[in-house]
Amino acid sequence: MKKLTTLTTLIALAAALSAPAWAATKTVTLSVPGMTCAACPITIKKALFKVADVQKAEFSLGKREAIVTFDDTKTSASALAKATENAGYPAAVRP
Template sequence: MKNILIALTLLTASLSAQAATRTVTLDLPSMNCAMCPITVKKALDKLEGVSKAEVSFDDKRAVVTFDDTATSTEALVEATTNAGYPSTVVK
């Protein structure tokens, strides 16, 4: 039984290590003041799986690093849209 628990623990650790970290850039054309990036960053940071969100008012873009097993680009776009700033993924 002890060997089974050890094997399961190792398997779980191995699967966790395979989580894919992705970085995407979101276009946010409706940001129109210096406070907008703060609101967008807060919305993105609330999502499970987001490890980093850098929002630039000058570029009107956000660069988001996230675990794609915990969230998706669609969820990122939905979060910014729900915060009042519709976004699109830059390809």
């Protein structure tokens, strides 16, 4: 029984590790200096989700950062930065 549990764990681990590869999911951090109050992320989030296949957007107001998860085959980090810029928030992609 212990062996089976180990095997199941390994399979689950392998699946978790390989998932991002075929889904082409990428996460980037955008530096958004113009993000100064709690309302800013709402506007930025709206702009980001208009970009094709953005899956997740998290914000750190303190660091003035947006952490965005998207499908790498559908869009790019520079397209995301462009979208926030068009919404009034110029952004730089963190390396």
